Amino acid sequence: MIQHVTDPVLEVHDLTVSYQRKPVLWDVDLTLPHKSLVGVIGPNGAGKSTLIKAIMGLLPLNSGYVQLFGKSLDEIRKKVSYVPQRESVDWDFPASALDVAMMGTYGQLGLFSRPGAKQKQQALEALEKVGMQDFANRQISQLSGGQQQRVFLARALAQDADLYLMDEPFAGVDIATETAIIELLRQMREAGKTVVVVHHDLQSAQDYFDWVILLNMRLVASGPTAETLTPALLEKTYGGRLTELSRVSELLHKKNFPIREKKPVRP
Amino acid sequence: MNTLWEFLSMSDANVRYVTLGSILLAASSAVVGCFTVLRKRALVGDAVAHAVLPGVCLAFMLTGEKNQLILLLGSFLTGWLSLVVIDFITAKSRIKEDTAIGLVLSVFFGVGILFLTSIQHSGNENQSGLDKFLFGSAAALVGQDLVTFGIVAVLLLLSVVLLYKEFKLISFDVAYARTIGLPVRGLELLLTTLTVLAVVVGIQSVGVVLMSAMLITPAAAARFWTDRLGVMVVIAAAMSAFCGAAGAFVSYTAPAMPTGPWIVMLLSLLAIFSFVLAPKTGLAARLLLQRKVRRQMMRENILKTLFLLGEAQDNYSHSYSNKQIRDRRELPLLRMKEGLLVLRRQGLVTKSSQGWALTDAGKKEAQRVVRLHRLWELYLTQYLQVASDHVHEDAESIEHVLTPELERRLEELLDYPTQDPHQTIIPQQP
Numbered sequence: 001m002i003q004h005v006t007d008p009v010l011e012v013h014d015l016t017v018s019y020q021r022k023p024v025l026w027d028v029d030l031t032l033p034h035k036s037l038v039g040v041i042g043p044n045g046a047g048k049s050t051l052i053k054a055i056m057g058l059l060p061l062n063s064g065y066v067q068l069f070g071k072s073l074d075e076i077r078k079k080v081s082y083v084p085q086r087e088s089v090d091w092d093f094p095a096s097a098l099d100v101a102m103m104g105t106y107g108q109l110g111l112f113s114r115p116g117a118k119q120k121q122q123a124l125e126a127l128e129k130v131g132m133q134d135f136a137n138r139q140i141s142q143l144s145g146g147q148q149q150r151v152f153l154a155r156a157l158a159q160d161a162d163l164y165l166m167d168e169p170f171a172g173v174d175i176a177t178e179t180a181i182i183e184l185l186r187q188m189r190e191a192g193k194t195v196v197v198v199h200h201d202l203q204s205a206q207d208y209f210d211w212v213i214l215l216n217m218r219l220v221a222s223g224p225t226a227e228t229l230t231p232a233l234l235e236k237t238y239g240g241r242l243t244e245l246s247r248v249s250e251l252l253h254k255k256n257f258p259i260r261e262k263k264p265v266r267p
Numbered sequence: 268m269n270t271l272w273e274f275l276s277m278s279d280a281n282v283r284y285v286t287l288g289s290i291l292l293a294a295s296s297a298v299v300g301c302f303t304v305l306r307k308r309a310l311v312g313d314a315v316a317h318a319v320l321p322g323v324c325l326a327f328m329l330t331g332e333k334n335q336l337i338l339l340l341g342s343f344l345t346g347w348l349s350l351v352v353i354d355f356i357t358a359k360s361r362i363k364e365d366t367a368i369g370l371v372l373s374v375f376f377g378v379g380i381l382f383l384t385s386i387q388h389s390g391n392e393n394q395s396g397l398d399k400f401l402f403g404s405a406a407a408l409v410g411q412d413l414v415t416f417g418i419v420a421v422l423l424l425l426s427v428v429l430l431y432k433e434f435k436l437i438s439f440d441v442a443y444a445r446t447i448g449l450p451v452r453g454l455e456l457l458l459t460t461l462t463v464l465a466v467v468v469g470i471q472s473v474g475v476v477l478m479s480a481m482l483i484t485p486a487a488a489a490r491f492w493t494d495r496l497g498v499m500v501v502i503a504a505a506m507s508a509f510c511g512a513a514g515a516f517v518s519y520t521a522p523a524m525p526t527g528p529w530i531v532m533l534l535s536l537l538a539i540f541s542f543v544l545a546p547k548t549g550l551a552a553r554l555l556l557q558r559k560v561r562r563q564m565m566r567e568n569i570l571k572t573l574f575l576l577g578e579a580q581d582n583y584s585h586s587y588s589n590k591q592i593r594d595r596r597e598l599p600l601l602r603m604k605e606g607l608l609v610l611r612r613q614g615l616v617t618k619s620s621q622g623w624a625l626t627d628a629g630k631k632e633a634q635r636v637v638r639l640h641r642l643w644e645l646y647l648t649q650y651l652q653v654a655s656d657h658v659h660e661d662a663e664s665i666e667h668v669l670t671p672e673l674e675r676r677l678e679e680l681l682d683y684p685t686q687d688p689h690q691t692i693i694p695q696q697p
Contacts, residue, residue: 056446074448082446089440093305094496103436107447112429139494159447 001233003223005033007070009163009194010055014064016260017047017054022253023062023217024050026245030213030222037189038196039209039225043238046216048198049085052165056082062259068163078107081161083152085168091141097151098136101127104158119158126157131180146177153181164188164195171200182208205229217245274516280410285526286515288408288416292472293481293511293530295420296465297503298427300482301489301496303462305438310365311350313479314372315466318349320379320475323400324386332393335411339467342400346463349375376475403474405515405526412471419468423461427500434458435496473527480531481507488538491545510534564667565598565606567636570615571666572596573625574633583630588622634694640666641687641694642677648688649681655688 008031015028025047032038040048053059055066057073068076081104101123102115109115127133130150135143140151149169156164170178185195185208199205205212205225212228214220214237221233252259277283303312319342326341327333349371356367383401386394408416427434433454436444445451462482470478489503514530543550572595577583589600607623610616615629625633643665644658653661669677678684687693 053442056442058442058445077446077448080446082443084440084442088442090307093439094490094494094499095435095439096495099435099496100439103432103439103443106432106436106449109432111433111450114432155443 001221001223001228002030002219003227004031007034008032009034009036009069010196011067011070012051012055012064013067015051015054015066016062016064017050017059018062018249018252018259019050019059020253021256021259022249023259024249025054025215026218027063028215028219030219032194032196032211032222034194035189035192036194036211037185037209038194038211038213039199039205040196040213040215041199041202041205041237042215042220046237048215049167051213051215052082052167052196052198055165056080061264063264065264078159079162081156081159081164083156083164083166083169086145086149086152086171088167091143091148093140095140096137097127097132097140097143097147097154098123100140100151101136101154101158104155107159122160123154123158126154127151129157129184130154146173149173150177150181153184162193164193166195166197168198168200170197178204202229202234217242217249270520271516274519282515282519284408284410284413285405285518286512288413289405289472289511289515289526289530290508291413291416291420291511292469293485293507293534294504295423296469296478296481297485297489297507298500299423299458299461299465300484301486301500301503302427302434302438302458303482304486304490305496306458309483310368310479311353312462312466312482314349314353314368314375315346315463316470316475316478317372317379318375319343319346319467319470320400321345321375321382322379323397324379324382327386327394327397328382331391333396335415339415342467342470343463345375346467347460350459350463399474400470401475402525403470403472403477403527405472405518405530408472416468419464423465426457426461430454430457431497473531477527477531480534484531484534484538488534488541491541491548506537507534510537560667562602562606562609565602566610566615567632567667568596568598569603569606569610570625570629570633571636571640572598573616573623574630574637577625577630583625586619586621586624591622635696636666638694638696639669639674641691642674642681642684643669644687644689645681645684645693646677658688 010030010032012028012030015025016023017025024045028051040051042048050059054061055068055073057066066073068080073080098120102119104126105115105119105122109119124133124136127136130153132147132150132154135147135151140148143151149172153166153169156166169181173181185197188195189210197209199208206229209225211223212225213222214228214233216237220237221228251257273279274282274286277286300312303309322341322343322345323338324341325345326337329341330337353364353367353371356362356370357364362370383397386397433444433449436449437451437454437458441451444454465482466478469481473481485503485507486499488506489499492502493499510530510533513533514526517529518524518526541549544552546552569592572592573587574583576587576591576595577585589603592598592603593600607616607618610629611618615626615632616623617626640662643662644655647653647658647661648655685693685695
């Protein structure tokens with residue numbers, strides 16, 4: 001069940017991505033509607049993070065393309081914001097919560113110019129939105145996991161984008177933080193933004209998201225939550241991997257075959 | 268004193284060159300080193316330093332003379348090449364970065380030594396002094412060198428000042444930097460080039476082996492004193508500049524003393540000093556904190572013991588001798604006496620001829636500890652399903668940690684209990 005929309009915020013077209021010559025996502029084709037809260041759901045190793053990273057241009061594509069607001073990423077970068085997994089950085093880095101939130105403004109500043117009062121204001125407002133204003137000057141390693149996650153969100157908010165892609169923002173956060181974050185995401189949706197979230201928990205997915213992408217090395221489903229989170233589709237997503245797909249991946253990796261004979265062309 | 272004055276006046280041109288050169292070199296490599304360390308590429312500096320040698324020799328072999336600029340160019344090329352090779356090996360093979368660094372370092376250095384030996388046996392008279400690159404010789408700095416150093420130092424500092432926020436971001440979170448459209452590849456290349464540049468100019472005064480210390484040590488030492496990147500960079504540079512000047516001074520007073528090793532040694536001393544004495548994060552601060560906690564635990568244990576003795580007889584103002592206290596609970600005698608004296612000073616216990624007794628304030632404090640102990644025991648049995656004969660040991664240590672806020676939480680959770688799992692009364696808040 002793959003539902004497409006007209007005039008999408010995000011269009012992923014025939015996307016194949018591999019890690020170290022091993023395809024982890026096969027021929028993904030999907031579109032997302034405006035003003036929605038989207039959950040990317042699937043078992044471990046299903047390629048959820050890979051999908052987000054590929055959309056953000058962090059991984060080379062073997063085939064296909066990605067369009068945001070009908071344009072390529074390079075043309076529209078400022079309107080798109082990425083929240084990486086919390087474990088992807090070393091939190092012992094000498095920086096305060098405010099420093100990290102300020103990084104969200106670097107994109108609009110451009111090379112060489114220094115962040116000034118305006119950028120600081122933006123960062124402080126972003127910290128306030130995630131309830132971290134009292135910790136602005138705290139060294140980031142002294143924050144709890146949930147607080148670190150909120151600092152990452154603040155950085156994305158400071159960027160003031162229209163589309164947000166978040167890699168596991170609920171991983172390792174306590175229930176109070178999770179509630180606060182989801183409330184914030186809902187507000188963002190009401191303000192007309194689109195938020196895509198990699199998520200683990202099926203139970204909460206039901207009432208968090210209005211659109212769901214089910215993934216397991218290939219796209220199983222993409223559509224409104226009510227029509228997507230059905231027992232049959234979940235069974236298809238979680239009911240074991242397609243062994244043939246894994247075996248072919250393995251073969252491509254071992255024998256050094258190219259994943260596509262031709263390089264992908266941009267539309 | 269006189270020597271110091273003579274040194275500081277810098278009337279001797281040679282002193283001026285050596286001192287200024289050392290300061291410039293030390294400070295600029297420290298600044299670049301901060302980013303190298305934060306990007307977890309500390310060993311890379313070492314690899315570059317060793318890889319510089321074949322470049323120097325090759326440049327000499329090709330031109331047959333010791334032209335400063337050409338030697339620098341040669342060393343820059345092989346230093347840079349070594350980094351490219353490390354990146355290539357890491358990206359294209361299963362070999363991990365640390366192994367790749369080890370491989371490249373030794374191969375390049377081996378080739379360098381090979382060249383150096385062949386030059387030494389070639390009979391070229393210009394060759395004397397090439398081996399300076401192995402161990403460095405700051406004392407041989409001349410005006411010409413100083414100009415080169417100055418240019419490189421200004422270049423390094425200028426890049427870091429102009430691209431501070433970019434370097435900060437790529438050191439912290441490369442993926443994010445890429446998504447907001449920073450030219451990450453270019454910036455990384457620039458940072459790498461700056462590292463190579465710092466190594467190439469530094470090597471003449473401290474040598475191949477000690478060069479990586481000039482990059483890493485100040486950064487590592489400075490990290491202890493601050494949690495801000497900007498401050499860290501400034502502290503590292505200041506420490507290094509000071510050590511550079513001090514190293515030059517040492518070799519000025521004792522000409523037999525080599526400048527480079529002295530700089531590195533002083534830097535290492537500063538690093539050890541920081542490691543031990545830095546506030547909060549230093550070894551001494553942590554030991555002091557530990558001692559403070561241990562003493563506080565001892566005092567709370569004494570109060571608790573007096574309280575428990577009183578509880579048995581329902582008389583809390585009775586006095587007990589050291590022996591009686593220690594019969595109830597085994598406490599090391601010396602530490603206990605020490606603790607009792609402090610408690611008396613705080614007005615929590617009094618001493619009479621029969622021994623020690625709780626004051627009213629002391630009883631209150633003891634009650635608080637006992638209360639936390641029993642609350643925790645109850646929490647463990649109810650929420651963690653721990654058997655009631657196992658909870659005591661646990662509560663013995665937790666009672667010292669619980670904050671008033673947690674105490675309130677526990678009370679709420681347990682619905683304001685009055686009895687612990689052993690059916691003993693939980694004293695209420697006075």
